[in-house]
Amino acid sequence: MLRVESVTKRFQGLVAVQDLSFEIIKGEILAIIGPNGAGKSTVFNLITGTLKPTSGQIFINELDITGARPHQVASKGISRTFQTTSLFDQLRVIDNLMIGYKWRTNLGFWNTLFHTPRWKAHQAETYQRAMETLDFLGLAEKHDQFVPALSQEEQKRLAIGIALVSKPHILLLDEPTGGLIQEETDRVTDLIRRVREQGTTVCLIEHKMQMIMGLADRIVVLNYGKKISEGAPAEVKSDQAVIEAYLGGEVHA
Amino acid sequence: MFTKPIHTKLLYLAILAAALLLPWYVPDAYIFQIVTMSVLYAIAASGMNLILGFTGQVTLAHGAFFGMGAYGVAIMTKAGIVFWLALPVSALIAAFIGLLIGLPTLRTRGAYFAIVTLCFGVIVWIVSGNWIELTGGHNGIFGIPRPSPIPVPFFGQIEFFTQTGMYYLALAVLLLVLFALYRLVYSVFGLTFMAVRNNEPLADSVGINTYATKLVSFVAGCFIAGLAGGMYAAMMGAVSPSAAGYMLTFNFLIFVILGGMATLPGPVVGAFAIPVLMEFMQFLDDYRMLIFGALLIMVIIYFPMGLVGGLRRLNQKVAAWRQQKFPESDHASR
Ligand SMILES: Nc1ncnc2c1ncn2[C@@H]1O[C@H](COP(=O)(O)OP(=O)(O)O)[C@@H](O)[C@H]1O
Numbered sequence: 001m002l003r004v005e006s007v008t009k010r011f012q013g014l015v016a017v018q019d020l021s022f023e024i025i026k027g028e029i030l031a032i033i034g035p036n037g038a039g040k041s042t043v044f045n046l047i048t049g050t051l052k053p054t055s056g057q058i059f060i061n062e063l064d065i066t067g068a069r070p071h072q073v074a075s076k077g078i079s080r081t082f083q084t085t086s087l088f089d090q091l092r093v094i095d096n097l098m099i100g101y102k103w104r105t106n107l108g109f110w111n112t113l114f115h116t117p118r119w120k121a122h123q124a125e126t127y128q129r130a131m132e133t134l135d136f137l138g139l140a141e142k143h144d145q146f147v148p149a150l151s152q153e154e155q156k157r158l159a160i161g162i163a164l165v166s167k168p169h170i171l172l173l174d175e176p177t178g179g180l181i182q183e184e185t186d187r188v189t190d191l192i193r194r195v196r197e198q199g200t201t202v203c204l205i206e207h208k209m210q211m212i213m214g215l216a217d218r219i220v221v222l223n224y225g226k227k228i229s230e231g232a233p234a235e236v237k238s239d240q241a242v243i244e245a246y247l248g249g250e251v252h253a
Numbered sequence: 254m255f256t257k258p259i260h261t262k263l264l265y266l267a268i269l270a271a272a273l274l275l276p277w278y279v280p281d282a283y284i285f286q287i288v289t290m291s292v293l294y295a296i297a298a299s300g301m302n303l304i305l306g307f308t309g310q311v312t313l314a315h316g317a318f319f320g321m322g323a324y325g326v327a328i329m330t331k332a333g334i335v336f337w338l339a340l341p342v343s344a345l346i347a348a349f350i351g352l353l354i355g356l357p358t359l360r361t362r363g364a365y366f367a368i369v370t371l372c373f374g375v376i377v378w379i380v381s382g383n384w385i386e387l388t389g390g391h392n393g394i395f396g397i398p399r400p401s402p403i404p405v406p407f408f409g410q411i412e413f414f415t416q417t418g419m420y421y422l423a424l425a426v427l428l429l430v431l432f433a434l435y436r437l438v439y440s441v442f443g444l445t446f447m448a449v450r451n452n453e454p455l456a457d458s459v460g461i462n463t464y465a466t467k468l469v470s471f472v473a474g475c476f477i478a479g480l481a482g483g484m485y486a487a488m489m490g491a492v493s494p495s496a497a498g499y500m501l502t503f504n505f506l507i508f509v510i511l512g513g514m515a516t517l518p519g520p521v522v523g524a525f526a527i528p529v530l531m532e533f534m535q536f537l538d539d540y541r542m543l544i545f546g547a548l549l550i551m552v553i554i555y556f557p558m559g560l561v562g563g564l565r566r567l568n569q570k571v572a573a574w575r576q577q578k579f580p581e582s583d584h585a586s587r
């Protein structure tokens with residue numbers, strides 16, 4: 001569904017991602033793990049067009065999207081969240097979601113100015129889809145609140161919701177449970193499972209090994225920007241290269 | 254989705270009535286002219302607010318675009334083109350030049366846009382004072398005709414030879430601009446402006462073409478400035494470089510910030526309240542600017558949404574009080 005082909009990213013002297021190839025398969029939950037600084041977030045930035053690869057290519061369903069701008073990638077049905085929770089914190093919860101759905105609609109300047117029938121239909125559709133997503137996130141009764149009034153976990157859910165509201169084909173989650181306690185982590189993990197059950201393909205970056213082993217169908221392991229292992233959780237766990245990388249670094253990556 | 258509590262609507266109705274009846278209770282020609290100018294400034298400042306307040310792009314050339322509208326109407330009407338054509342054409346010229354400025358500068362984030370518009374504003378002001386063949390230099394252009402009367406079936410015609418006629422024209426345009434802005438801003442489309450202001454990388458990642466969004470906002474804001482400038486020329490009957498100057502930009506900036514950024518009434522309130530304040534502080538001479546500077550900093554720190562933001566906080570208290578007293582009456586929001 002999404003294919004990364006020998007992608008390399010250099011920052012001045014530093015090679016953040018080196019000759020990386022992998023694929024995200026329709027319907028799966030793929031996890032990307034690796035020690036801090038391994039280049040995981042950089043991979044997301046490369047896929048979504050936030051960064052341009054130094055070399056290599058990225059395809060969505062055989063369509064080359066290498067070097068496309070972020071909003072163009074998004075409109076191909078690739079949504080993402082950021083490692084540090086990123087929200088429209090000056091706006092209400094419902095506004096955050098409606099913004100996320102906008103590209104699916106025809107709500108442009110002239111339609112809005114003249115309140116055309118199409119505007120009415122799309123505006124209503126956007127509102128409805130936003131409320132539906134809030135229900136799914138368990139945030140429906142908070143729709144009218146401003147973002148700072150939400151708890152940390154609720155903010156993480158909302159960030160996922162902003163990416164999810166436009167019904168993407170692939171959802172990229174960068175450490176969706178970072179900074180959460182066990183109980184909250186479990187709830188967010190459950191949410192990710194339900195996202196996949198809905199038919200959205202998920203690729204997530206995680207630090208929490210235990211959580212990943214129970215959640216992911218496949219795992220890609222990065223170390224110093226290189227792929228050192230790939231496979232089912234059980235295979236990866238017993239891979240000598242992975243054990244070495246993790247014993248050399250931190251136990252929990 | 255975006256409704257207002259009932260007492261706010263009543264307040265707006267009262268203000269509208271007061272504005273419509275103004276010529277009956279302000280007979281003093283000098284004050285009347287100040288009020289009419291405030292209406293024009295309110296239009297221009299509302300355009301600036303779209304760019305600065307709602308979209309978060311610091312434009313420092315708004316006076317220049319006002320000036321383009323003013324000189325456009327002055328030059329065209331002196332050349333025999335009717336005002337009713339000259340006005341939209343001038344505003345379109347301002348919008349088009351805005352597009353040319355925005356295309357290279359809005360691509361990136363950061364201070365680049367602010368710096369370029371600041372320089373552009375000063376350049377336009379200098380050009381307006383020195384391109385004598387086109388602008389008449391420092392003397393400007395005189396004898397600009399008033400708009401021609403509009404024939405109305407069965408009614409006669411609407412004339413603009415009097416101050417009152419111009420006032421109603423300006424008021425009509427202000428209401429039209431506010432109505433258009435209301436539709437644009439309180440909609441999903443308008444949310445994209447605020448998304449760009451609030452978190453551009455996130456807006457980008459959820460499929461919003463942030464560059465195009467900033468361009469639309471800037472060009473629309475410049476168009477509105479051009480409209481206001483064009484009416485200014487017809488009303489004053491003369492334009493000079495001060496109608497395109499950077500001092501004008503700073504006045505608009507003060508109206509927007511003190512009145513209330515990213516609120517629709519803010520720039521209007523600012524455009525009416527600040528000139529009155531200025532008038533009262535006449536005796537302070539140029540030291541007024543010192544006081545405004547201090548005021549500006551205070552407002553930015555303590556009332557980021559200006560006068561209107563402060564009033565809204567009060568309003569929310571009233572709404573909460575109403576809800577306590579009449580629990581199942583209207584549900585207040587915004
Ligand atoms: N925009 C950037 N400019 C320079 N260096 C960067 C940039 N983004 C990431 N890096 C570097 O690339 C490496 C990989 O970073 P990152 O992808 O964030 O790692 P991870 O997400 O696996 O912890 C780090 O050494 C980081 O400092």
Ligand SMILES: [Mg+2]
Nearest residue numbers: 040041042083
């Ligand atoms: Mg990271």
